[in-house]
Amino acid sequence: MLREYAAMRSHRSRPPTRVRAAASARGVMVPRPRKWHHASAMEHERQVSCPQCGAPAPFRGTAVSLVCEHCGSTVVRVGVDLRLLGKVSAVVDDGSPLLLGSKGSFAGRGFEIVGRLQLRYARGAWSEWYLQFADGVGWLADFQGNYAVTTPAPDGPDLPGFYNMSVGTWHEVHGDEYMVVDKRAARYQGAEGVLPFVAEPGLTFFSLDLAGPDDQFVSLDYGVDPYQKRPDVYVGRAALLAELGLDRLRRFEGWRD
Amino acid sequence: MTEATAEVTRPRAEVTPPRLFRDEARTEAVQCLACGGPIALRGFGAIQRVVCPACGSLLRPEDSGALALIHRAARAHQPSVLPLHARGRLDGALWEIVGICWRTVPGWPWQEFLLYNPYRGYRYLAHSPSDGHWSLGQVIPGAPKVVPGKRHAITYRGRRYRHFSGADAHVTYAEGEFPWQVQVGDLAHVDDFAAPPYGISIEEVAGSDGVELTRTAMRHLDAAEVWRAFERPGKPPRQKGVGMLAPNRWREQARSLWLSCLVFLVAWYFAVQFVAGRATEREVFQATDLRFDSALSQEVTIGEPGSSTTVEISFTADPLDNSWAFAEVVLIPIDGEEAIGLGMEASSYSGFEDGEAWSEGDRQVDHVLGRVAGGRYLLQVTPERDTSALPGSDPLGLGSFAPFGVRSPETWALRVREDVFLTRYAALPVPIILGFPLLAWLLGRRRERKRWANSDYPT
Numbered sequence: 001m002l003r004e005y006a007a008m009r010s011h012r013s014r015p016p017t018r019v020r021a022a023a024s025a026r027g028v029m030v031p032r033p034r035k036w037h038h039a040s041a042m043e044h045e046r047q048v049s050c051p052q053c054g055a056p057a058p059f060r061g062t063a064v065s066l067v068c069e070h071c072g073s074t075v076v077r078v079g080v081d082l083r084l085l086g087k088v089s090a091v092v093d094d095g096s097p098l099l100l101g102s103k104g105s106f107a108g109r110g111f112e113i114v115g116r117l118q119l120r121y122a123r124g125a126w127s128e129w130y131l132q133f134a135d136g137v138g139w140l141a142d143f144q145g146n147y148a149v150t151t152p153a154p155d156g157p158d159l160p161g162f163y164n165m166s167v168g169t170w171h172e173v174h175g176d177e178y179m180v181v182d183k184r185a186a187r188y189q190g191a192e193g194v195l196p197f198v199a200e201p202g203l204t205f206f207s208l209d210l211a212g213p214d215d216q217f218v219s220l221d222y223g224v225d226p227y228q229k230r231p232d233v234y235v236g237r238a239a240l241l242a243e244l245g246l247d248r249l250r251r252f253e254g255w256r257d
Numbered sequence: 258m259t260e261a262t263a264e265v266t267r268p269r270a271e272v273t274p275p276r277l278f279r280d281e282a283r284t285e286a287v288q289c290l291a292c293g294g295p296i297a298l299r300g301f302g303a304i305q306r307v308v309c310p311a312c313g314s315l316l317r318p319e320d321s322g323a324l325a326l327i328h329r330a331a332r333a334h335q336p337s338v339l340p341l342h343a344r345g346r347l348d349g350a351l352w353e354i355v356g357i358c359w360r361t362v363p364g365w366p367w368q369e370f371l372l373y374n375p376y377r378g379y380r381y382l383a384h385s386p387s388d389g390h391w392s393l394g395q396v397i398p399g400a401p402k403v404v405p406g407k408r409h410a411i412t413y414r415g416r417r418y419r420h421f422s423g424a425d426a427h428v429t430y431a432e433g434e435f436p437w438q439v440q441v442g443d444l445a446h447v448d449d450f451a452a453p454p455y456g457i458s459i460e461e462v463a464g465s466d467g468v469e470l471t472r473t474a475m476r477h478l479d480a481a482e483v484w485r486a487f488e489r490p491g492k493p494p495r496q497k498g499v500g501m502l503a504p505n506r507w508r509e510q511a512r513s514l515w516l517s518c519l520v521f522l523v524a525w526y527f528a529v530q531f532v533a534g535r536a537t538e539r540e541v542f543q544a545t546d547l548r549f550d551s552a553l554s555q556e557v558t559i560g561e562p563g564s565s566t567t568v569e570i571s572f573t574a575d576p577l578d579n580s581w582a583f584a585e586v587v588l589i590p591i592d593g594e595e596a597i598g599l600g601m602e603a604s605s606y607s608g609f610e611d612g613e614a615w616s617e618g619d620r621q622v623d624h625v626l627g628r629v630a631g632g633r634y635l636l637q638v639t640p641e642r643d644t645s646a647l648p649g650s651d652p653l654g655l656g657s658f659a660p661f662g663v664r665s666p667e668t669w670a671l672r673v674r675e676d677v678f679l680t681r682y683a684a685l686p687v688p689i690i691l692g693f694p695l696l697a698w699l700l701g702r703r704r705e706r707k708r709w710a711n712s713d714y715p716t
Binding site: 093094179211215 | 461
């Protein structure tokens, strides 16, 4: 699961030089850890418009970028200003029953689906839905009818590089043992709604999925640098669609949910 | 495979729908770009490959929704045991077969039906045409743990699965829609673990950009269950032999069988105690310190006239060391005709041989007679004994000592009791009680052997 690059990367100790340069050149705001960013984010919640078509641009929370629902432009929030990043490739229909804007809950915490990042690798495409909880954010991975909810984990000790973790081997992440079940390089395909970073197509991301014996799910996001030792860690567990209690789902011809 | 993306169908809709997908997802009917045959698209958006059912050509849905021909083929359609687009209800949900894939490991072909429900994802219904067995698979999110030990095994959610087989599986035939890039000839290493009727299959798929380890939980399905679920006419293909996940009812019932066995044994024990307690064991005759030189003749009354009872006769001789004594016992009914005769031998031998002490024989012999008619009897006993160690038994008159360690009997005793408990009948139910679980265990073991004969670990 690859969720951040570019701007997000620049707060790290050793971001890839190319990305950091690109981010700073655009003057993109760097999101801070959500806990002390939350209050100020609320103040920023004012009515803004898409610089391209003038439609409302409903930025919220720590969102940094937004795909305009009307014209498909990517709008980036820079401080209190908005910048236009131009059109990006659109999300393709991957048959997901999830909908942007749906409300649901996970482990007793309500959330709203506020954004979606679609990724593509050689064997298919999957979506990462950006969740806004009342007290934080999370991601809902959506791959061929399998779902997992994860939230960002605090920084831990160094981890092996992407190429040093092979599928089927067990590794300790934040004190628990997990098995690597998926290892892939993926491209960013498209986005909708808001995202906590600037999503831009064209780069290849490296990520590992790990699974625990009790259906825990861990995702290590190496971003564009597979050799780094401090990937972003997301921890959560697998979830059933029914368990998320989403208030609305997509309709499919010939099917009823 | 040739990438011939120039051939593309028209986009699915004239107006590209908004990217938010709030409108209903629609099924479609298109034509194969290679053979012109009809292709029904029912898998909605997640499809990566479409294989024309008629000609086997490989098509790829483009982002626009159009299909691109990427490999032209001209294979014949082959009927599978279930047809494409059939719908069935399994695990409490409705499923549609959107893809069919035939796969094989050397010697073991199977047909895999890709079941789809847009709200529940995918399931894998597998049918083995060689033995008629079915299983239903679902991708699991967790990682099974390897159990350390000699035999390869894993645990997942508290259940232990033993490695059954590991082999490279090839795709030999495909039709319909697939959310992965299926292609005839595709290779994946499949490891199957069994805990009948459940199993876990671990499949490793390597691609150009990474490796994926798919864990699928499987469950045995009865052929009749599948036929009912998909409302198929007639009867399903017969199931033969013992499938990898076929349930073993002998094993499943072993626990309850042993439990009921225990209950029966307890019941039997108390019944025996009760019946034995009711036996009066009345003494009919007893005489001790009888000499061997005279026979015994005595009238006794056994039981009640008109009914029958059990009689126990005990014979013993003393002293008895490396010697024997014999009594011919005859019970002659005074008012009847059928006499009862039996020979009873008491003996005792012991010694020391090869550094080990041994002993055999019984100083007292008991004989139980069942169903003796009540009435008056004449009890006649003719005793005999081993005379080799008696002082007077020196035929040559050498006056030598008796053989060392041998003491011939000098007196004998006889006891007759009626209404005794028949131990030999009391023990009769025990093998029957134990027989059922033992039989189940043997049959269960036979079934397991048949199952595992097809594995990597034949016994």
